[in-house]
Amino acid sequence: MKLSALVCTVVSVLLIGSQAAYADKWGDQFPHISATGDIPGMGSYEAMSKKDYSGRTLRINTHAIPVMGEPTALHAEQFEKLTGAKVEITHTPAGDLFSKAMIPFQAGQAPYDIVFGFSNFINEWKRYLAPVPQRYVDQMDDVTASHIAIASWDGAMYQYPVDGDRHYLKYRKDVIDNPKMQAKYKADTGKELRVPRTWKEYGEIATYFNGWDWDGDGEKEYGSAEVMKKDDLMYAAFYSRSAAYSKNPNTPGGFFFDLKTMEPLINKPGFVEALTDWVEAAKYVPPGGINFGLGDEINSFGGGQTLFSFSWDDAFVAAMQPDSPITNQVGAAQLPGAEKVWNRKTNSWDEGFNQAPFFVWGWAVGVAEKSKNKDIAFDYLCFFANGANHQADLGIGRFGVNPFMEADFEVDIWTKLGWDPQVAKEYVQTLADMEKSTNRVFPLRVPGTFQFNSALATGTAKALAGQLSPQEALDEVAAEWKSIIERVGVDNVRKAYAVGVKMEDNEL
């Protein structure tokens, strides 16, 4: 027994030691992954070091630094060292990513081997992108089903998953969970202070905490930071606010349009109610808040200026970084719901609580069909998203890399980054619950997506600025959407929209 125990001990030590030595080998050379070392896999550091791409050049068009641009550049530098390839990177502002790739695509050129963009580009980009080879898809067993679906079209994957996005609620735990604040709120309003269940409750709490110094730092704080700036992703924020009022689980067949008739639903009472709430919200955002873009929202909430925020993960991760003034004082929850949801079949409100997570589009990346470097390009993307890089990237808010793998929903990953276990638990629970929801909304991915979203942004911006009432603004949007459908062709839009509806109706 003693001998076998000794042998077991020696073997265990050797195994653990060799694993540690393996991890250290790459962790020492590449400090970015020092916390985990290399993690074995098809795109691992070890696997890439065996490739030789000397004398070949990979060209990438990515976003400006830091969001996605910084990890692209960092992983390119690592990839160069490992494989000998030369990587040339162009950084482009978010608003120009689509056109910068689309113009050469339409001209039959491929100035970039890899193009970064957003997942809702897929319908218009897919004909110019190479499908992800099956051997890469086969090793994505940890990528969530939602994000496999978002990256694919008609069964073929065109966008390599490097990021996962959804909108959710962020709040200040040090206020909402604070017994003194709860007592004060109760005394002043007669209501419980808690994580808001509905948008109406969100508005009430945000209004109460607007314009006074509730954290004692000598500065005024405000109710909510939201993306309200026209042409800066505001339409995504509006869809988030609309989902609970308009995504009725009892009326499958379309959130944006009625799939059968292709009638826009954007001016129906569910959306109008959401826009009415949003116009009210202009009163509890910081001064100038209706001009906040995504960067302003991240800085405002991440800098401790507001009680609530909702949008992508970045503001939450930024708030949780060690240099943030509110580290471990923030909580995550699903987007608020509503006490009623519009039923387009009965033309009336269905009373009762309704909640609908919005799987907003996120960063996506594809390889040009006309690229002569597809082999290097896919290897680079596989390397970008390997386990070690992904875990390291997740913890850096400004990178814009967010959970899209099942393993990302483990609390340990986040506590290792210094997160409070309770905060980490709430965060992963929120994301996991969204994955499990059967009443989800996915982004619009039809021909002319940009026209539809731009029309919506213009309409909602007019309502926020007081130029039109919510109903007038959305009637204008609906009229514009009808014109777009007419120009694009109703069958073209319906065919593409049906794919998204299947996802929303849990048929994919």
Place this chain on the structure above:
Amino acid sequence: MNFKHKFVFLLPGLIVLIGIIIFPILFTIRLSFSGWNSFNPELDFIGIKNYIRLFTADPRFWQSFFRLSFLAITTVFIQYVIGFALAHMVWKDIKFKRFFRVLFLIPMMTTPVIMTVIWRTFFHESLGPLNDFLSLFGMQPAWLSSPGLAKIAIIVVEVWQWTSFMFLLLLAGLLSLPKEPFLAAAIDGASSFKKFIYVTFPLMAPISIGAIIIRLIEASKIMDTVFVLTSGGPGTSTETSSYYIFIKGLREFQMGYAATVSFTYLIIMIISLTIISKVLTKVLMKE
């Protein structure tokens, strides 16, 4: 030298002219009759559909055009008044004349987009220094989120950036004026004010018209200031024609329609500026 030799010498210039001016205009005209967009990347022919849409179903373009007219005329007028005053000041013998001449030119030498980013920070309603200062007096204007103040913010930035250009042209004009009329006026005992009204201003009319027209042409393309400062908001209250064309072409990728709007806008500007030029000539050079 016979005709053929002359043609050979002209050819390089003609090729460049055709390549960089004529071809893009002709291509834009052709594009304006197509439905080229993100899902239909073809130079097809759809007749005058885009033009019908522009003239019958696109009030947003016309609103942006009238907004642009207001912004362009206002900014150029203010630039002219301030530019003339500054040029007149350093035209005379004052201390540190050379220093002031360089100082007044600095805004024009800065990069417009960078300076607008700085102005945006300056106007930022909760974090900017301007409201920080004004809050001492109990004021916190919504510079970028109120339709009226957002227009004023754009005017301020445009005036700050381009008054230098007006100053430069007007100073050059003042320095080239003949001395005799001023001597005659001095002998007649004319006051400084009368000298300005009856001598300086009329003599400066040709250069003033040139400067105003050049600036109006530039101001009619206001885009970078709007893009960085307000993105056309709040709502559509600061959207200008150039910004609208940018949205249609490069954001919504409606290339065919953007070409239609661009070409129509070009025609309107040519007609408008010709009329403005004639009117200015008639008014300022009547004597």
